[in-house]
Amino acid sequence: MKTLLKCAAAALALALALPADAMAEDSIYVPLFTYRTGPFGGSGTPIADGMHDYLAMLNERDGGIGGVKLVVDECETGYDTKKGLECYDSVKPKNPVMVNPWSTGITLSLIPKASVDKIPILSMAYGLSASAKGDIFPWVFNPPATYWDGLSEILKSAGGGSIEGLKGKTVGYLYFDAGFGKEPIPLFQALAKDVGFNLKLYPVAPADMQNQSSKWLDIRRDKPDLLVMYGWGAMNPTAIKEAVKAEFPMDKFISIWWPNDADVAAAGEGAKGFRTLNWHGTGANFPAIADIQKLVIDAGKSQTPKAEVGSVLYNRGVYNSVLIAEGIAQAQKITGKEVVTGDDVRRGLENLDLDAARFKALGLEGFAGPLKTTCFDHNSHSATFVQQWDGTKWVKAGDLVGPDTAKVQPLLDEAAMAYAQKNAGWPIRNEVCDNK
Amino acid sequence: MDLFHAIFVDPFAQMISAPDLLAQTVWEGFVAGILYALIALGFVLIYKASGVFNFAQGIMMVFAALTLVGLNEKGVPAWIALALSVAVMYGLAVAIERLVLRPLVNQPDIILLMATLGITYFLIGFGELVFGGSPKSMITKQLYLPEGAINLHVLGGQVQLQKLDIAAAVIAMLMVAGLALFFQKTRIGRALRAVADDHQAALSVGISLNQIWVIVWFTAGVVALATGIFWGARSDVSFALQVVSLKALPVLILGGLTSVPGAIVGGLIIGIGEKLGEFYWGPLLGGGIESWLAYMIALVFLLFRPQGLFGEKIIERI
Numbered sequence: 001m002k003t004l005l006k007c008a009a010a011a012l013a014l015a016l017a018l019p020a021d022a023m024a025e026d027s028i029y030v031p032l033f034t035y036r037t038g039p040f041g042g043s044g045t046p047i048a049d050g051m052h053d054y055l056a057m058l059n060e061r062d063g064g065i066g067g068v069k070l071v072v073d074e075c076e077t078g079y080d081t082k083k084g085l086e087c088y089d090s091v092k093p094k095n096p097v098m099v100n101p102w103s104t105g106i107t108l109s110l111i112p113k114a115s116v117d118k119i120p121i122l123s124m125a126y127g128l129s130a131s132a133k134g135d136i137f138p139w140v141f142n143p144p145a146t147y148w149d150g151l152s153e154i155l156k157s158a159g160g161g162s163i164e165g166l167k168g169k170t171v172g173y174l175y176f177d178a179g180f181g182k183e184p185i186p187l188f189q190a191l192a193k194d195v196g197f198n199l200k201l202y203p204v205a206p207a208d209m210q211n212q213s214s215k216w217l218d219i220r221r222d223k224p225d226l227l228v229m230y231g232w233g234a235m236n237p238t239a240i241k242e243a244v245k246a247e248f249p250m251d252k253f254i255s256i257w258w259p260n261d262a263d264v265a266a267a268g269e270g271a272k273g274f275r276t277l278n279w280h281g282t283g284a285n286f287p288a289i290a291d292i293q294k295l296v297i298d299a300g301k302s303q304t305p306k307a308e309v310g311s312v313l314y315n316r317g318v319y320n321s322v323l324i325a326e327g328i329a330q331a332q333k334i335t336g337k338e339v340v341t342g343d344d345v346r347r348g349l350e351n352l353d354l355d356a357a358r359f360k361a362l363g364l365e366g367f368a369g370p371l372k373t374t375c376f377d378h379n380s381h382s383a384t385f386v387q388q389w390d391g392t393k394w395v396k397a398g399d400l401v402g403p404d405t406a407k408v409q410p411l412l413d414e415a416a417m418a419y420a421q422k423n424a425g426w427p428i429r430n431e432v433c434d435n436k
Numbered sequence: 437m438d439l440f441h442a443i444f445v446d447p448f449a450q451m452i453s454a455p456d457l458l459a460q461t462v463w464e465g466f467v468a469g470i471l472y473a474l475i476a477l478g479f480v481l482i483y484k485a486s487g488v489f490n491f492a493q494g495i496m497m498v499f500a501a502l503t504l505v506g507l508n509e510k511g512v513p514a515w516i517a518l519a520l521s522v523a524v525m526y527g528l529a530v531a532i533e534r535l536v537l538r539p540l541v542n543q544p545d546i547i548l549l550m551a552t553l554g555i556t557y558f559l560i561g562f563g564e565l566v567f568g569g570s571p572k573s574m575i576t577k578q579l580y581l582p583e584g585a586i587n588l589h590v591l592g593g594q595v596q597l598q599k600l601d602i603a604a605a606v607i608a609m610l611m612v613a614g615l616a617l618f619f620q621k622t623r624i625g626r627a628l629r630a631v632a633d634d635h636q637a638a639l640s641v642g643i644s645l646n647q648i649w650v651i652v653w654f655t656a657g658v659v660a661l662a663t664g665i666f667w668g669a670r671s672d673v674s675f676a677l678q679v680v681s682l683k684a685l686p687v688l689i690l691g692g693l694t695s696v697p698g699a700i701v702g703g704l705i706i707g708i709g710e711k712l713g714e715f716y717w718g719p720l721l722g723g724g725i726e727s728w729l730a731y732m733i734a735l736v737f738l739l740f741r742p743q744g745l746f747g748e749k750i751i752e753r754i
Contacts, residue, residue, distance in 0.1 A: 037560070039676030041569030177724050203724035207679050210671035213464040214714040214726055221457055221715075234571065234676035241671060245585065245598060266573045266672050 026339060027069045030055060030324060031091040033077050033084055033101050039209065040079035040233035043313060046260060047102065048074065049304040050317020051324075053292045056302060058325060060295040065325055066332040068339055079233070081105040088113070097328060097345040098122050100320060104180035107131075107140075114139035115427055120346040122327070124320045125150075125257065125279075129183060130416040132379030134350060137416070138431040141349045143323065144371045144382035148412060149403035150256045150277055151184040151228070153384050155191065157401050158226045158254065166197040172224030174215060174231070174239060177203035181230045190411055200224055209235040216242045229255040236263040244270030251275075257384070260313040264389045272391045276312075279384040280319050280368040282394050284310035288363030289318065312394065315367075322362060326352050334434055347434055350375050369400060375433035381405065447716035456593025461715045462708055467601040469707020470608045474663040475684040476691065476699035477612070478656040483693045484632040485652040486537065488548045492555040494681025496657055499559045500525055501664025501673045505572040514578030525657030526650075533649045541645075560675065571674035574665060576600065581669060604666040611662060612700055615655070619696070624651060632694070686734035692744030701745060702734075709733045 032051050035044035055072045064070050073094075075087035084106030088099060098120040101107045107127035114121050121140045123131070129146035131137040145153070152163065159165025173188055175181030181203070192199035200222045202215045212235075219227065227248065231239055236259045243253055250273035257277045264271045284293065293309065296302045308314050331340040331348030340348070354371040371380045383400035420426040451458045475493060482490040490496075503524050507517035536551050576583065582599035619625040630638040631648045639645060667677055683706070691702025710733070714726040737745065 036569045037564050037675070038569070039674065039679060041564075042571035042672075042674050042676075045569050201723055203722070205724050205727035207682060207727045208724075209676055210667065210680055211468065211683070213468065214461075214711050214718070215723075217457065217461055217464060217711070217715050218718070218723070220460075221454070234671060234674050237571065238671035245596075262571065266571070 027071045028065065028328060028339060029071045029073065029091075029094050029096050030328075031073045031075055031087070031094070031096045031099060033087050033099065033103070033106065034074045035077050035079045035102070037076060038078040038080075039206075042262070043233050043236070043258065043260060044079060044102065046308050046311055046313035047317040047320070049302065049308060050314040050319075051100070051321045052317075053296045053302050053304055054288070054318045054321035055324065056296045057288070057292045060299070060301070061291055065328045066338055068332075070328075077101075077103060077106060079103050079105075081109055085109055092117060092119065095341065097331075097340060097342050098324065098349070100124070100324070101127070104128075104183060105178060108179055111137065111140055112423065117342075118346075119342045120327075120349055122320070122323060122349065124316075124323060126180065128419070129187075130412055130419055132377065132381070132412065133416040134374065134376045134378040135429050136420050136426075137378065138350075138375075138429050139346060141323075141327075141373065141378045143352065143373055143378065143380045144279055144368070145384055145403065146379055146381070146412070147180075147183045147230070147256065148187045148408050149379075149381050150384065151187055152191075152404040152408050153277060153401045154228055154254055154256070155226075156404055157386055157398060163191060163195050163404055163407065166226065167195055168197065169225040170198045170200060170222060172200045172202055172219055172222060172227040174202040174204065174219070174227060174229045176209075176230060176232050176235050177205045180232060184230065186415065187408065187411055191407065194407070204231070204235055204239075209233060210238050212238050212242050216246045216248075219248065220246055225252065227253045229253070230258075231255065232258055236260070237266045240264055240267040240271050240274055243274075244268070254386070257316075258313075261311040261394070265392075269391060271389055274389045275386050275397060276394075277384045278312065278387045278394070279382055280315055281364075281366065282310060282312055282315055282387070286364050286367055289315075291363060292318075319368060322354070322364065323349075323352065326354060326358075347432060349373060350378070351434055352380075374435050442720055443717065450716060454593065455591040456595050457715075459591055459595045461711050463595065463597060463601075465708030465711030466704065467598075467605060467707070468711065469704040470605050471663060471666055471703075472683045472687050472707050473700045473703025474608050474611070474659055474666075475681050476687040476703055477615070477696065478659045478663070479684055479688055480691075480693060480696055480699045481615075481652050481656045481659070485628055486548075486631075486649055487545060487635075488537070488552060489545070489693070490656065491549060491552040492559060493656065493660060493684065494678040495556045495559045495563070496525075496528070496660040497664040497667070497681055498673070498675055498677045499528075499563050500657060500661035501574065501668045501677070502563055502567045502572065504661065504665065505575055505668070505673050506567040508575050508578065509572070514575050517575075518579065521661055522658060525661060526654045529650050529653035529657055532653050533646055537649050538646060560678075564675070569675065571672040571676075572668075574668035574673055576669045579665070581665075600666070600669055607662060607666075611659065612696070615696065618655075624648075628652060683730060686730040688744070689731075689734035690737050690744055692746045695744070695746035698744055698746030706730045706733060 034048035035041055036048055055070050059070055077084040077087055084101055084103055096119055100122050104127050107123040110121055123142045125145055127142050129148040131140035131142055132146050155163045188199055202218055204212055244267045255276040259276050264274055297304050327345050327349040330351045331344040334347050335344045350373055352373040359367050369382055371382055373380055381403050383402040385396055385400050386398040387394040388397035478493040479490055482488055500521055504517050504521040507520055508514055540551055582603055584599055586597045588595045627643045628648055630643055687702040687706050691698025710726040710730045713729045718725045
């Protein structure tokens, strides 16, 4: 009788622990690590909304992917690595087909776990740049461009089409002093040495995101010819406001792809001309986003404010979910299974092929440039473009610029090898490859 | 030798060669210091009256500023929103006194500290529930706060004074003067000082402890609102502002937990010290030193004055 009671209690505990949908055998479990609260909620919320809404739209419009419903489950990390790991431990027993950490710090902590737990990591355009190398990191995917690609694209644009154009110049780097902001420093330092520009580092501690005046005094003293920013959360609007206050020329100030519309708008008229990289469309004028509006937002199945739809970070969230959906769809195609596992989706993510025709079929014609992953290239190293704030919206300020592969790739190979060597016992790839 | 030069010669040479930058650095430190002092003032007021180290002071600043901006977003005119925000802070003070402080009378200090941690998490959750997690812009124009800068062409260069920063400094000084007068010249102020000196003696002469607590928490709430307006105007109004409030801790260590002048002087020393340190000596350590330099400055002071600059010297004989 005691054993029976114990079994009943265990079954009840298990039933309570798993969401009803996740237990269903005919569903695919997709956890989203998000942050709608805390110091980084301003950046995290539109991304979380975009990710959620696109997947919810697929459930409403298409009944999921390949006829299988998606169970979408958010876990709040607060952009805190410790909480992110707790989220990971909480979703792991529910057989997720992938995780989306949305934090470089969380990604770095999960990379060693991915191959052990057989759960792919999708760190879209963030995380460890070297994880683009699928031969060393078969379980990690960071399309469509790495932080290193982004940096080389910024420097190429600023150098008039070539990084060599910056020779003899002073280049400042204003960055969030954590895993994310530190990520491109090795490349930056190598390029400074190689090309011959003077690199000035301006780290902004997380505690000083909204207290940057001394950094801007440094910038005033050094008078950089180009100021590159890798910021997140409250750091971005504060930095743009400080730049306006300091009358720093906006044509010399450019950011990696993270500032959102609201970050720039807060700085008022003076922020006109501020530039960032981007690789996808802004605005809501896409059929897929119209479907989101109709089937999800207007139907009251999302908390997204209407004004947020089409902003840079909302559309970034949509793009992330396009990758999730395409990875799952490819996995279904490769394996012939409807309900796929993490192992299957890893194969799917290695076979992403988003060309113009595919984007059109998804209702996102002209939304982004082509993306193709392989077993060895988990990134695609896509071209990006510079967009400029005109006071009310972003406008394209240049053509697509690809990374400086000749300079970046050898350093990326070196960094990936160094990572594997530093982590004793790093597994040699023996995962299936479908596109040799 | 190079290191000696980099530490003891080069920074001073820079100060002499570019005095405009030195003046700008001191000004930035002064403004930051004033704002740190305002946050610290909130801590001091509550600690003096109730012996509670109010960990919730930072989130009170965020909550007050969010209330102001949130009400304005809902269509309430700015000045009415400001008055309503003050009223909300009064309501919060009454609620804290009734629901937290009164039931915990005579509990050890650590219990009261933990209670303020609880208030912090409650206000974070409640604030996010009501106002959402997205950052908001401070309504500087609607509050007629000045914009733009005064560019002084002095010392062989340019010193830029933001009008908003000047307004912050003036309002902060007026608030401090007002509070000093309130404590020294009014009946309630004297009652508050009596409570701070000895709770039981104050009770025995008919001072209502509960009433005093409400007044003090409300005053700290108004100070938090003023601080939130100026910090919010410098960046934005978001929960990230709460982190800034941690800068009040070294100010309190330095100035003493019980001293209003200590909070002001401590704030200025920390503000100016960290900006000078970051600007002139930061590059030697790769930059980003201001987040810990404030604590180092406070620790150095503690070596010589453990009770802080203006704190009361506690002598316990055993």
